[in-house]
Amino acid sequence: MNPIVEKVYQIGIIPVIAFNSVDEALPLCKALAEGGLPAAEVTFRTACAEECIRKIHEEMPEMLLGAGTVLTCEQADRAMAAGASFIVAPGFDPEVCKHVIDKGGIMMPGTASAGEMQQAMNMGCEAVVIMGCDTAGSAAAIEELGAAGIPVIIAGRKIEAKEDSYYTYVAGDHHEAGKAQAGYLNGLLEKDPALELNVAFIYGQSGSSSVQQRYEGFESDCLNGQYADRVHLIASQYAEFDTQKAYDITTDMLTSYENINCFVTQSDEQAAGIINAIKAKGGSLDDYIVVSIDCSTTGQSYLKSGELDASVLMAMRQLAVSSADYVEAALNGETVEKTNQVVGYYQLVTPETYVEVMKAAGMEPVA
Numbered sequence: 001m002n003p004i005v006e007k008v009y010q011i012g013i014i015p016v017i018a019f020n021s022v023d024e025a026l027p028l029c030k031a032l033a034e035g036g037l038p039a040a041e042v043t044f045r046t047a048c049a050e051e052c053i054r055k056i057h058e059e060m061p062e063m064l065l066g067a068g069t070v071l072t073c074e075q076a077d078r079a080m081a082a083g084a085s086f087i088v089a090p091g092f093d094p095e096v097c098k099h100v101i102d103k104g105g106i107m108m109p110g111t112a113s114a115g116e117m118q119q120a121m122n123m124g125c126e127a128v129v130i131m132g133c134d135t136a137g138s139a140a141a142i143e144e145l146g147a148a149g150i151p152v153i154i155a156g157r158k159i160e161a162k163e164d165s166y167y168t169y170v171a172g173d174h175h176e177a178g179k180a181q182a183g184y185l186n187g188l189l190e191k192d193p194a195l196e197l198n199v200a201f202i203y204g205q206s207g208s209s210s211v212q213q214r215y216e217g218f219e220s221d222c223l224n225g226q227y228a229d230r231v232h233l234i235a236s237q238y239a240e241f242d243t244q245k246a247y248d249i250t251t252d253m254l255t256s257y258e259n260i261n262c263f264v265t266q267s268d269e270q271a272a273g274i275i276n277a278i279k280a281k282g283g284s285l286d287d288y289i290v291v292s293i294d295c296s297t298t299g300q301s302y303l304k305s306g307e308l309d310a311s312v313l314m315a316m317r318q319l320a321v322s323s324a325d326y327v328e329a330a331l332n333g334e335t336v337e338k339t340n341q342v343v344g345y346y347q348l349v350t351p352e353t354y355v356e357v358m359k360a361a362g363m364e365p366v367a
Contacts, residue, residue, distance in 0.1 A: 002106060002126050004064070004085050004086055004106045005086075005106060005126045005127050007039075007064055008039070008064070008066075008086070008127065011037065011038070011039050011064065013037060013039075014039050014040070014041050014064075014066065015032060015037060015039070015040050015041070016040075016041045016043060016068055017040050017041065017042055017043065018042075018043045018045045018046050018049075018364065019042065019046055019048055019049065019052045020046060020048070020364075021048055022048050022051050022052055022055055024052075025042075025052040025055050025056050026055060026056065026059055026060070028040075029056050029060055029063055030060070033060065033062070033063060038062060038063055038064060039063065039064035039065070039066075040056070040063065040064075040065060040066070041065075041066040041067070041068040041088055042056070042065065042066070042067055042068065042084075043067075043068040043069040044067060044068065044069045044070055044071070044075050044079070044366070045068075045069050045297065045364055045366055046364060049067065049079075050078045050079065050082050051082070053065055053067060053079060053082040053083050053084050054082040054083055056083070057082065057083025057084075058083070064085060065083055065084050065085055066084055066085060066086040066087065066088055066108075067079030067080075067082075067084040067086075067087050067088065068088040069088070069089070069090055069297045069366070070087050070088065070089050070096065071089065071090075071093070071096070071297055071298065071301050071366070072096065072301070073095065073096055073099040073100075076096060076099060076100050076103075076105065077103075080100075080103065080105050085106065086105070086106035086107070086108055086127075087100050087105055087106065087107050087108065088108045088109075088110075088129060089107075089108070089109045089110055089129075090110045090129075090269075090296060090297050090298060091109065091110045091243055091269045091272065091298050092109040092110060092111050092116045092119065092120055092128075092243055092244070093109065093243075093272075094119070094123065096109075097109055097120060097123050097125060098123060101123060101124045101125070106126070106127075107120075107124075107125050108125065108127045108128060108129055109125060109128055109129065110128070110129040111128045111129065115242060115244060115245070116128075116242060116243070116244060119244065138159045138161070139159050139160055139161040139162075140161075142154070142159060142161040142165050142166055143161050143162055143165040145165070146161075146162075146164065146165030146166055147165065151166075151167040151330040152165065152166040152167055153166070153167050153168055153169075153170060153323055153326050153327060153330070154166055154168070154169040154170070154171075155169075155170045155171065155319055155320075155323045156170075156171055156314070156316075156319055157171070157210060158171065158208070158209050158210050160209070163338055167326065167330050167336070168326050168330075168336050168337065168338055168339070168340055169338060169339050169340070170319065170322050170323050170326060170340050170342060171210070171319070171339075171341065171342060171345070172314065172315075172319075172341060172342050172344075172345025172346050173213075173341050173345075173346075174209075174210040174213035174214050174217070175213050175214070175216055175217035175220075176217060176345070176346045177214045177217060177266075177293050177312050177314075177346045178213070178214040178215055178216060178217025178218030178219070178220075178221070179217040179218070179220070179221045180217075180312045180346050180347070180348040181217075181218050181222070181264055181291050181293070181310070181312060181348075182217065182218050182220075182221035182222035182225060183221065183348060184291055184309075184310045184348055184350075185197060185222055185231070185262070185264075185289070185291065186221070186222060186225060186226060186227055188289070189227040189230055189231070190227070195230065196230050196231075196232070197230060197231045197232065197261065197262045197289070198232050198234045198257070198259045198260050198261050198262060199223075199231060199232065199233050199234060199260070199262045199263075199264055200234055200235045200236070200250070200253050200257070200260045200262070200263050200264070201215070201218075201233060201235075201236040201263075201264050201265070202236070202237060202238075202239050202246055202249060202250070202263065202264070202265040202266070202270055202274065203215060203236065203237070203238045203239065203265075203266055204238070204239070204240070204241045204265075204266035204267055204270070205238070205240050205241055206238040206240065211266055214266055214293065215266075218264060234253075234257050234259065234260050235253050235256070235257055235260070237249050237253075239265070239270050239273070241266075241267050241269060241270065242269075242270070242273075243269045243270065243272050243273040244273060245270075245273070246265065246269070246270035246271075246272070246273030246274055246277075247273035247274070247276055247277045247280075248273075248277075249273075250263065250273060250274045250277035250278065251277045251280070251281065254277065254278070254281050254283070260288075261287060261288055261289065262288065262289040262290075262291075263288060263289070263290045263291070264291050264292075265290075265291070265292045265293075266292070266293050267292060267293055267294050267296075268292050268293070268294040268295070268296045268298045268299030268302070268308070268311055269294075269296070269298055270292065271290055271292035271298075271299065271302065271308055271311070272298055272302065274290055275290060275302060275307050275308065285307050289309050290307070290308055290309050291308075291309055291310045291311070292308060292310075292311045292312070293311060293312040293314070293346075294311060294312070294313075294314060295311045295312065295313035295314065295349050295354060295358065297366050299311045300354060300365060300366045301366065303349065303350070303351045303354050304351065304366075306351050308351070309350065309351075310348060310349065310350045311348075311349055311354070312346050312347065312348055312349070313346070313347045313348075313349045313354070313357055313358060313361065313363075314345060314346060315342070315344060315345050315346075315347060315361040315362075315363070316363065317361055317362040317363055318342050318343075318344060318345060318361065318362075319342050319345060322340070322342045326340065347361065
């Protein structure tokens with residue numbers, strides 16, 4: 001095992017930090033080290049990340065430093081030059097992984113499937129970040145906690161645990177995510193009476209109730225909506241929230257259905273696969289409309305480049321505040337509904353609006 005990976009394993013917990021200024025870096029890292037955690041992952045979600053890593057590395061060389069939310073080869077180079085010992089990405093991008101490994105760096109990509117893990121390992125990655133969802137393991141863990149009398153609040157993504165095992169489930173109305181996607185396409189159809197949309201729909205995870213509800217929202221407002229006569233569902237398939245699967249599915253769809261001009265998908269990571277597949281086939285993204293969900297760091301990078309036409313922001317701050325309210329309710333012994341919706345959780349964003357919408361929701365866009 002690489003010494004850096006082994007050190008990460010030995011420490012066990014790596015605090016993830018988004019600094020808003022360089023002045024915050026040293027005091028917080030000194031406090032972490034004094035508390036027995038001589039490690040930090042500094043995320044590239046803020047403009048000062050590179051300088052924070054450099055300052056910590058210079059002043060506290062004993063601190064194990066990583067760079068997180070690294071989306072590009074250029075960011076990876078800056079992070080390693082500043083003193084980062086390992087690089088963490090929210091998704092699996094083979095180009096970035098290869099670039100870091102070829103330069104002798106430690107790459108820890110985010111993975112959402114066994115396939116992505118295997119690809120990362122075959123490239124030389126000794127560690128990955130597991131992005132799990134709706135897993136049997138999560139449900140079993142929740143049920144075990146519930147049996148022990150510990151109140152569990154499920155936030156965001158539905159986990160199919162027994163209802164009596166958790167305190168409450170807090171999330172947005174997933175239908176609204178699909179309706180937001182539909183609203184964007186309906187706006188294009190209204191603006192251009194000659195526009196006909198031949199849609200390829202790429203679902204997230206099969207068997208997920210939230211994935212189905214998102215589709216139902218899109219179906220009701222777009223496929224069966226006001227402009228239904230000009231919207232045609234050409235193909236659909238599940239990609240399991242896997243970038244590579246979305247890439248492979250898109251490649252096949254572009255070969256089989258040459259008239260597709262619109263891709264609707266349920267995560268920005270899948271949108272990345274779609275966009276890269278279009279480019280790999282020699283197509284121009286100007287000829288396609290790509291709409292996704294999340295407004296994640298991956299999505300923001302494609303919104304910024306103009307390659308992603310729209311995404312649906314999940315306002316995580318509102319979710320966190322609502323979840324905290326239910327923590328307090330649980331501690332006070334209050335009885336609440338099993339499902340509680342967060343108003344305004346899903347909001348449409350475009351390349352022109354995502355920065356403003358994120359800031360209004362109390363979130364910091366990627367620099």
